[in-house]
Amino acid sequence: MKFAATRLGSIVIAIAGCAALQVGAGHVNSFFQLLIILAGLYVTLSVSLNLINGITGQFSIGHAAFYQVGAYTTGVLAQKFFAKAHLPELVWLVVVMIGGAIMAAVAGLIVGLPSLRLRGDYLAIVTLGFGEIINIIAKNQPALGRAYGLDISPHIPSIFMVWLLAVFTIAVCRNLLKNVHGLSFLAVREDEVASASMGVNVTRVKVTAFVLGSAFAGAAGALYAHALGFISPTNFSMDVSFIILTMVVLGGTGSITGSVLSAIVLFYIPEKMRDLQAIPMSAIVAAAIALIFAVAVIRRVVDRYRGRHKAWIVLGSVVAAVPVQILLSTILKGIPALQTMVEGSKLRLVVFAVTLVILMLFRPQGIFAHHEFSWSWVKKLLGRRDVPTTAVSA
Amino acid sequence: MLLNPHLFAGFEIQTLPQQVVNGILAGSIYALIALGYTMVYGVLKLINFAHGEVFMLGAYGALFTSWALGYGPNGHATHSSFLVLLVMLLVSMLVCGFVGVLIERFAYRPLRNQARIASLITAIGLSLLLQYGGQVFLLNGVPQSISDTTNPFLGKNISIVLKSPDAEMLKSAALLEPKVQETEAAFEAQLPNEKSRFDLSPKGDALQKEAQAAKRDHDNAVDRANAQRIAIEVPEGKLTMLVTTFILMAILTYLVLFTKRGRAMRAVSLDFNASALMGINVDSIITFTFILGSTLAGAGAMMYATLQSGTKIDPFLGMAPGLKAFVAAVLGGIGNIPGAVLGGILMGIAENLVDWAGYDSYRDAIAFVILISVLLFRPGGLLGSDKVEKV
Numbered sequence: 001m002k003f004a005a006t007r008l009g010s011i012v013i014a015i016a017g018c019a020a021l022q023v024g025a026g027h028v029n030s031f032f033q034l035l036i037i038l039a040g041l042y043v044t045l046s047v048s049l050n051l052i053n054g055i056t057g058q059f060s061i062g063h064a065a066f067y068q069v070g071a072y073t074t075g076v077l078a079q080k081f082f083a084k085a086h087l088p089e090l091v092w093l094v095v096v097m098i099g100g101a102i103m104a105a106v107a108g109l110i111v112g113l114p115s116l117r118l119r120g121d122y123l124a125i126v127t128l129g130f131g132e133i134i135n136i137i138a139k140n141q142p143a144l145g146r147a148y149g150l151d152i153s154p155h156i157p158s159i160f161m162v163w164l165l166a167v168f169t170i171a172v173c174r175n176l177l178k179n180v181h182g183l184s185f186l187a188v189r190e191d192e193v194a195s196a197s198m199g200v201n202v203t204r205v206k207v208t209a210f211v212l213g214s215a216f217a218g219a220a221g222a223l224y225a226h227a228l229g230f231i232s233p234t235n236f237s238m239d240v241s242f243i244i245l246t247m248v249v250l251g252g253t254g255s256i257t258g259s260v261l262s263a264i265v266l267f268y269i270p271e272k273m274r275d276l277q278a279i280p281m282s283a284i285v286a287a288a289i290a291l292i293f294a295v296a297v298i299r300r301v302v303d304r305y306r307g308r309h310k311a312w313i314v315l316g317s318v319v320a321a322v323p324v325q326i327l328l329s330t331i332l333k334g335i336p337a338l339q340t341m342v343e344g345s346k347l348r349l350v351v352f353a354v355t356l357v358i359l360m361l362f363r364p365q366g367i368f369a370h371h372e373f374s375w376s377w378v379k380k381l382l383g384r385r386d387v388p389t390t391a392v393s394a
Numbered sequence: 395m396l397l398n399p400h401l402f403a404g405f406e407i408q409t410l411p412q413q414v415v416n417g418i419l420a421g422s423i424y425a426l427i428a429l430g431y432t433m434v435y436g437v438l439k440l441i442n443f444a445h446g447e448v449f450m451l452g453a454y455g456a457l458f459t460s461w462a463l464g465y466g467p468n469g470h471a472t473h474s475s476f477l478v479l480l481v482m483l484l485v486s487m488l489v490c491g492f493v494g495v496l497i498e499r500f501a502y503r504p505l506r507n508q509a510r511i512a513s514l515i516t517a518i519g520l521s522l523l524l525q526y527g528g529q530v531f532l533l534n535g536v537p538q539s540i541s542d543t544t545n546p547f548l549g550k551n552i553s554i555v556l557k558s559p560d561a562e563m564l565k566s567a568a569l570l571e572p573k574v575q576e577t578e579a580a581f582e583a584q585l586p587n588e589k590s591r592f593d594l595s596p597k598g599d600a601l602q603k604e605a606q607a608a609k610r611d612h613d614n615a616v617d618r619a620n621a622q623r624i625a626i627e628v629p630e631g632k633l634t635m636l637v638t639t640f641i642l643m644a645i646l647t648y649l650v651l652f653t654k655r656g657r658a659m660r661a662v663s664l665d666f667n668a669s670a671l672m673g674i675n676v677d678s679i680i681t682f683t684f685i686l687g688s689t690l691a692g693a694g695a696m697m698y699a700t701l702q703s704g705t706k707i708d709p710f711l712g713m714a715p716g717l718k719a720f721v722a723a724v725l726g727g728i729g730n731i732p733g734a735v736l737g738g739i740l741m742g743i744a745e746n747l748v749d750w751a752g753y754d755s756y757r758d759a760i761a762f763v764i765l766i767s768v769l770l771f772r773p774g775g776l777l778g779s780d781k782v783e784k785v
Contacts, residue, residue, distance in 0.1 A: 059511060061518065114770050121441045121514055122769055125720065129762030132717075140755045242522055249515055284530065299504065342530055349526040356519030361504055364512035 014167045022160040033157060037227045039267045040162035041220045044169045046247040046263040047256055048216035051173050053245075054253035055182070056209035057189030059124045062111075062131030063244045066214035068236035069107045070100030070221025072138060075150035075231055082154055089156050093226060097165065097219040104218020105211045107134070112210030131241055138233045149232025156226040165223060166260075169216045173256050174372075185209060189254070239349060246352045250359055252366030257373040270351060276344025284347075285338055286328035294321035295358060302362070406750075411556060412626050413750040414743055419632040421742020422639040426694035427719030428726070428734035428741075429646065430687030436663040436729035437683045439510065443517035444497055446716015447524035448490050448688050452695030453707045454532055455489035456482045457540050460700075465541040474546045479700065482544070483638075486696035487689040494688025495681055503677070528709030537708035540700050547631035548703055557624040567615035574612050577605040631701035642693055643735060646686065650731065655682055663729065714758060718745075721761045725768050727778020736776060 025033050049063045074096040085092065111130050118126060138144045176182040187195035188205045196202045225231050247266050251258025297317040301310060332338050359366070371377075427449055434442045459482045464471040471478075501520055505513045542548050581601040585591070588598045650656040661669040662679050670676045698715070699705045722741040726733025741761065748760045768775060 059514065114766060118769055118773070121510075122724070122773075124514065125441070125717075125724075126762075126766055126769060128717075129721075129765055133759045133762050136756060136759045242518065245515075245518070253511075281531075340534070346526075346530055349522060350530065353519050353523035353526055357501065357516055357523060360508075360512050360516040360519065361501075364505070364508050364515075 014171070015164065018160045018163040018167065021163055022158070025159050030157070033159060034227065035271060036159055037157055037162045037223075039264055040159070040166045041224055041227075042244070042247065042263045042267045043166040043260050044162075044220040045217055045244045046251070046259040047166070047169045047173055048213040048220075049244050050248045050251070050253070050256060050259040051176075051185075051216075052209050052213040053248050054255065054259070055173070055177065055189065056185045056206060058206060058209065059121070060111075060127040060210075060213075061124050061245050062127035062129070062241050063213075063217055064236045064238070064240035065111075065127070065131035065134045066104040066107055066217035067221040067224070067240065068131075068134055068138065068233075069104045069214075070218030071225040071231045071236070072144055072150070072221075073100045073103040073218070074222040074225040075145075075152050076143070078152045078154065078226070079150065089154065090158065090161065092154070093156060093158060093161050093223065096222040096226065097161075100218040100222030100225075101215040102218070104221065105215040107218075108210040108212075108214030109207065111214075112207040128238070128241070131236075131238065135233050135236060138236075145232070147233060149230060149235075150225075152225050152229050152231065154226065155229035158223070158227070162223050162227070165216075165219055170256055170260065172212075172216075177256075181208075242349075243352060246356050249366055250355060252368035252370065254370040255366065255368035255372055257371070258366055258368030262367070266352070266355070270348040273348050273351065274345045276347075278341035278343050279347075280329075280333065280338070281340045281342055282332035282335065282338040283325075283329040284342060286325045286332055289328055290321040290325035291354070291358075293324060294318055295361065299361060408621070408624050409750060411624060413746045415626050415628060417743030417746035418739055419628070419636055419742070420746065421722075421739035422636045423694045423698050423715065423738075424719045424722045424741045425735040425738025426639055426642065426690050427715055428723040428738045429643070429731065430691045431720050431723040432726070432728055432731060432734040433659075433683050433687045435723070437659065437680055438502070438506075438513075440502065440513050441517060441720065442497075442502075442687075443514070443716075444501075444520040444524060445687070445691060446712035446719070447521050447528075448493050448497070448712070449691045449695045449698075449716060450528065450707075450709060450712030451493050451524070452486045452490040452692035453699040453705075453711055454528075455486040455692065456696040456699050457538055457707050459485040460540050460544050465544050469541065469543075471543060474544045476546070478544060479546070482700060483693055483696045487692040490688040490692030490695065491685045494684040494691075498681055498684040503680075525709050525713070533709055537706040539704055539706050542703050544700055545631060545703060547629065547634060547701065550630040552628045552630060552633065553625050554628065555623070555625045557622065559619045560622040563615065563619035563622065567612060567619055570608070570612040570615055574605070574608045577601070577608045581605045631703075635697045635701050638693065638697060642690060646690070646731070649686065655679070659683060718761045721765045721768075724765055724775055727775025730775065730777045733775055733777035740776075 021036070025036055045063060045067060049060065052058050052060045052063075077096055077099055082092065085095075087095065107130075111127060114126060139147050144150065176185070184195065184200045184205050187198065187200050188202055192202050224235075228235075243266070247263045248259055250266060251260070251262035294317050298314050301313050301317070305313065363369075427445065430445050430448070431442060434440060434445070460466070460478075461469070463469075463478055463481065465474075465478075497520060501516050502513055505516055581598070581604075584598050584601050588594055594602060648656075650659060658669065658674045658679050659682065661672065661674060662676055666676065669679075695712075699707055699711075705711075718741055719738065722737035723734045724737070725740060726735070726737025741764070744760055744764060745757055748754070748757050
């Protein structure tokens with residue numbers, strides 16, 4: 001009884017929270033509303049990719065393909081049936097989400113089936129290739145609008161639905177980890193051969209992970225199509241897959257908390273960079289040199305130094321990189337070749353790439369590694385050390 | 395429609411040999427890039443995603459060298475020589491070798507003892523970094539291309555005639571020629587009696603129609619005869635590419651099979667730890683592998699950008715050839731050097747056959763279709779062997 005009550009309570013809280021977000025966002029301008037929607041979609045995408053990459057230990061780098069399948073399914077459905085269906089907008093959204101999810105799940109099944117014969121790096125290339133094939137088909141099919149894309153007539157930017165989907169995805173992944181099916185996912189990640197010998201149906205687990213993960217991405221695609229009112233193949237290029245991958249890797253492969261937080265942060269920072277003014281080339285070169293300097297020092301300290309003040313030295317070299325950058329950029333300003341200006345928006349994807357490389361050098365398991373947020377962890381942090389830890393450190 | 399209703403409409407059997415030859419010529423570049431993938435995979439068991447970007451930097455190396463030699467937008471050079479091409483080739487190879495060493499030393503070496511997935515993610519990150527960083531640093535305005543004056547082979551073709559036009563048909567076409575001249579002459583003779591060419595009397599009109607019909611018959615006969623001709627046009631530039639590729643491969647084969655370092659390389663690819671115990675300096679061998687692979691990519695990039703007139707050089711240049719070359723390496727059996735060459739050439743042929751069949755918009759998809767089918771039906775590749783993973 002108590003279990004049912006808590007479950008019901010959390011469902012009510014989730015719905016109320018999403019509704020509150022919708023109401024609260026009513027005052028801001030429509031661009032900021034779109035950003036909130038996109039952030040929610042990226043949370044869904046990154047958590048669903050985390051199910052494939054982090055929890056099951058596969059390596060998919062073509063997640064945008066499933067997103068695209070969902071979006072295009074919705075595009076076609078909306079063009080053909082919205083006028084005839086006479087459904088309220090929210091109900092229609094649920095319908096297209098289910099439609100997009102089913103189509104994306106079928107696509108996931110198609111990719112997942114060969115994946116049972118492949119290991120990490122080959123699978124990566126297959127998913128990448130699948131994404132490209134989907135994009136090429138969308139670019140060449142007259143029914144899918146070719147390179148122009150599709151106009152989607154009812155423009156429904158629903159913050160409520162987007163965040164509800166995000167919460168639903170998080171809930172499904174979290175609950176999966178707490179039951180016996182989820183444990184077999186983790187077992188496959190840790191050791192395929194050993195888990196097969198323990199009676200886990202490895203193939204089935206992998207395919208299930210693919211199908212589930214891509215279904216969520218498809219549902220996100222459906223909402224994306226209606227939120228934007230317009231989709232084209234360029235919206236689902238390889239960059240999108242890499243952005244989602246960076247989110248998962250940064251957060252910690254296997255950690256849902258990490259995926260959610262890094263999705264929000266990594267979505268927000270590059271969006272902020274769009275507004276940046278043009279930066280002189282000298283500053284960028286100086287920043288690159290300072291960064292390399294800091295990375296080299298920290299790497300050396302981490303490897304060689306065995307003293308007590310390790311953390312302080314690391315922190316110190318990060319702080320020291322700032323004056324180095326300022327000094328260098330004033331010196332480099334004198335060189336005429338470096339006086340060209342670079343738009344801030346050009347640096348957006350560079351940020352992702354640098355994040356990936358530096359992260360791998362220092363913390364390959366991601367910021368949160370396998371850890372999850374839990375209340376007992378918060379209580380422990382607040383100093384009540386006698387609290388029994390129930391967190392599953394998956 | 396995905397499949398057009400006239401499935402075989404595009405097939406023209408006369409152009410097939412030409413397309414196959416084009417495929418082999420294009421495939422030689424894929425083979426050069428694929429060698430880099432396959433050697434690094436053989437030694438480190440890592441897909442070096444940044445290899446395509448090394449290729450891109452090689453093309454930029456060739457571009458900047460050509461500018462420095464005076465073939466730039468305001469350059470003074472008017473004609474090219476082999477020496478210029480050789481300098482460009484060497485600089486491009488040098489740049490790529492250097493970049494390859496940097497990547498290995500500072501990105502892959504610190505991660506060698508980590509999980510393999512970490513190296514793979516680093517490789518993807520590096521590839522993105524070089525692409526988008528290149529966009530910031532290398533791309534000023536529009537994509538550039540290397541000036542055509544550097545290319546001494548421009549517009550020169552060697553044609554190989556496989557089947558000459560049907561002699562009988564040519565003869566019968568020649569028989570029609572007197573009639574053409576006759577009717578033309580008759581019409582010309584009539585012209586002075588007419589007001590103008592465009593306002594003919596009924597007699598003049600009839601004569602003109604007759605002359606036109608005779609000419610049409612003759613032209614049709616000649617066309618029919620020529621349609622029997624099958625010839626292959628080989629651009630000299632691409633032929634040079636193919637020859638250079640084979641010279642480089644011969645050098646590589648020598649290095650790998652007959653030198654001490656090559657033997658060490660093969661030992662490292664068989665067993666990392668055992669070869670370290672046998673006194674092989676594994677680090678230096680891995681660096682050597684990266685140098686070899688990257689310089690081959692550099693040579694490929696220089697030829698790709700210079701000898702194919704009008705190639706636009708931008709920071710994303712390496713992406714498509716890189717991915718296709720990777721597929722070629724998998725097709726031939728990754729880790730296998732002859733396999734990479736075979737795979738590259740098959741890849742080039744497959745791509746041109748897709749063009750030939752009339753599906754040119756799906757040209758880039760064929761690589762991945764091949765990849766998925768290879769992985770499904772023969773995961774070891776054509777020349778590789780299957781290995782089952784054990785505990």
